[in-house]
Amino acid sequence: MDILYLLIPLSAVLVLGILGIFAWALDGGQFDDLEQQAERILDAEDSALDPHQVA
Template sequence: MSILYLLIPLSLVLFGLAVWAFFWAVNNDQFDDLEGPAYRILFDEDDPPSPRPMRRQQDDASTPFHDRENGT
């Protein structure tokens, strides 16, 4: 019987947290669009895939100094 003195306040605290979380979610627009994400996965993306980046050529800094002077 004495456990009820612990369980009743604990359940009221948990209920209060659940009510607070619900109202926080409503105020922060968490329930605005419930169907949009479900339909979004059914449609293909209209954007074409982005092109692959081109490989950079070796810059002149990697060649020895004397080769740059001679042009070889």
């Protein structure tokens, strides 16, 4: 039962840390333009492939 005196504050600190990292990612623009990155992968040219991997 005494372990709860340690686990409850540690879990609260962990949640605050996760929320802080998420807020930092939002402020840094991590989630601003998701569509452009998805289209960049689909529109990749074949010349960027390794010539040894081409069938």
